[in-house]
Amino acid sequence: METQNVTIQVPVRNTQSPFSQMRGAHVAVRVPDYEASKKWYMEKLDFRLIHEWPFGDLQLAYLAPANDDNFWVELLAGGAPETKANYTDLNESLHPAGYHHFCIDVPSVDDTLRELNNRSVTVVGEPFNLPAIGKRLAFIADPWGNLIEFAERLA
Template structure:
């Protein structure tokens, strides 16, 4: 890895880019909004329907700068549901979104208290200075929770 890839590229036109949202597909808009609101504290901040597809922007509980965009269409093909993390590595394309947390153990306990099954146990990856664990929504979309190892 070159030193240039390790530091921010302030002179790049792309240096002003920030994450805005990620789109995920679900079969039932109302059920997905209810699940994300009640289980993860997301808030519906915008919604529209175009043809057979409903779109909704869900903001994080304490941050409006990044959203999940739900694309709900009951006729879409289903993603596989993974029972373990290694099984998820065989599908090309979008794999997961990661959220940082200052307390991975407390976040996992909060998810489990809501009946959410973890797809992986917490794992330490010293080479990346991170501890992480995965869970999935009811439609097979994977999410990672990540905590710095020094925390």
């Protein structure tokens, strides 16, 4: 694996903005089967169930990674969602407009994929280094075609 140090210039924080208190909280993922999707995220990714509730004809849940209380995935299930394409090629997935994926940082992309392969998770393409951002990346798909990126900081 090729490594290189990359410095990304992050602008100075704007503490004077009326939105300066905004923080990331969660991403919502639309799935057709509540129980199956909740089980998949909990068994395949070791997510924890934080809270669940009904909303109209939908069932919702907040799930969090095994050791992170700052980022949650919200499952939206029920009703009759439209079918989403299941991609086996990352480049193919980049063409449609709209939501594409969410990302989770990991210490090692390769170790993460090895464990996910043991858990029969669909890997979308091969892992790759992206020197422009100093990261090694890989993508998986849940059974309903929702993409998840794993990112490792390159040394």
